[in-house]
Amino acid sequence: xxxxxxxxxxxxxxxxxLRLSCAASGRTFSSDAMGWFRQAPGKEREFVAAIDxxxxxxxxxxxxxxxxxxxxxxxxxxxxLQMNSLKPEDTAVYYCAAKFSGIxxxxxxxxxxxxxxxxxxxxx
Numbered sequence: 001x002x003x004x005x006x007x008x009x010x011x012x013x014x015x016x017x018l019r020l021s022c023a024a025s026g027r028t029f030s031s032d033a034m035g036w037f038r039q040a041p042g043k044e045r046e047f048v049a050a051i052d053x054x055x056x057x058x059x060x061x062x063x064x065x066x067x068x069x070x071x072x073x074x075x076x077x078x079x080x081l082q083m084n085s086l087k088p089e090d091t092a093v094y095y096c097a098a099k100f101s102g103i104x105x106x107x108x109x110x111x112x113x114x115x116x117x118x119x120x121x122x123x124x
Contacts, residue, residue: 002026009118020081022096030074038092053102093117
């Protein structure tokens, strides 16, 4: 069974930075594309960033492009999301997700496994 565990969330002031981590187990991590999604209170879950199995292809939501960076370390079975210049509208629960395919996707329904989420709160 695949397990995804997010960490690194917290409370930060606007303009600050956080780095989220997603530790994976139970599958060959390097075979799976991975993604980050987020859900704010009262809103639907939305795509944030995705990365293919090698780390060579990445996608970002327009709202985070230029501020967030997705990466992965296949030797450590871990994916990261470096978040800079945080804004109050980035406040949400952030989820990592894994696909059976090595091809990155922005579509949540293509991901088979999800973590429990980590809260990110950005104060103004």
